[in-house]
Amino acid sequence: MKIALVVFNGITFLDxxxxxxxxxxxxxxxxTKGTTWDFCGLQDEITDxxxxxxxxNKVKPDLSExxxxxxxxxxxxxxxxxDDEFVEWLKGARNxxxxxxxxxxxxxxxxxxxxxxxxxxxxxxxxxLLEPYCKEVIKSRIVxxxxxxxxxxxxxxxxxxxxxVGLLVSREAVDMVKKQIDYPYETQGIVEV
Numbered sequence: 247m248k249i250a251l252v253v254f255n256g257i258t259f260l261d262x263x264x265x266x267x268x269x270x271x272x273x274x275x276x277x278t279k280g281t282t283w284d285f286c287g288l289q290d291e292i293t294d295x296x297x298x299x300x301x302x303n304k305v306k307p308d309l310s311e312x313x314x315x316x317x318x319x320x321x322x323x324x325x326x327x328x329d330d331e332f333v334e335w336l337k338g339a340r341n342x343x344x345x346x347x348x349x350x351x352x353x354x355x356x357x358x359x360x361x362x363x364x365x366x367x368x369x370x371x372x373x374x375l376l377e378p379y380c381k382e383v384i385k386s387r388i389v390x391x392x393x394x395x396x397x398x399x400x401x402x403x404x405x406x407x408x409x410x411v412g413l414l415v416s417r418e419a420v421d422m423v424k425k426q427i428d429y430p431y432e433t434q435g436i437v438e439v
Contacts, residue, residue, distance in 0.1 A: 248283070248311065248313050249316060250283070251266060251283055251316050252316065253285050253318075256326070257294050258294065258400055263403075264404040272411065272414065284312075288335065289302065290302050295320055308338060309336065315345045316348075317355055318403070319350030319353075319368070324375075327354055333354070336357075337358045344393055346395045347395075348397035348406050349403070350372045352368040353368065360394055361376075361380035362381075365389055366383065366389055366394065367398050369399040386436070387433065387435030387436065388402065389437045390437070398435070404427075408433060409433060
């Protein structure tokens with residue numbers, strides 16, 4: 247599996263890092279060994295909402311080459327959803343096996359058309375912003391509608407990645423990862439359409 251982790255100016259890094267810290271562990275399991283990922287963006291460095299900068303290791307790659315697209319949120323999504331270049335670039339992942347967002351990353355998926363006729367969720371503070379992009383906003387922590395999986399607010403990024411581990415590997419794998427990261431919580435509010 248090849249994963250595109252999308253980054254952009256105005257990102258909330260916890261959305262990204264919570265997911266990444268769990269999802270890279272797919273390589274621990276025989277069924278998903280060989281999983282790779284790239285931090286993908288439209289420029290070689292991006293800055294979060296608070297001024298922390300990171301280097302991007304793939305600048306504007308062809309997203310059709312990835313099996314999974316992951317889009318985090320952040321205040322930058324509010325304007326980025328109207329950025330034609332960015333939205334067109336995201337559309338390149340239309341044939342990805344899994345299209346995933348957490349927090350207001352759902353707004354970017356919506357702008358790129360991934361949520362059309364789908365049920366989805368986002369950060370509770372952005373439910374109204376998400377409404378025009380999807381069939382129905384579900385006020386829940388995780389919503390899976392076909393190959394599109396959306397997560398709620400920032401801390402959902404860990405739960406979302408654990409959900410993906412369960413989907414791709416097993417419940418036992420989820421328990422193993424939770425033990426490794428000392429995560430005692432059970433994910434609540436999962437809706438599968």
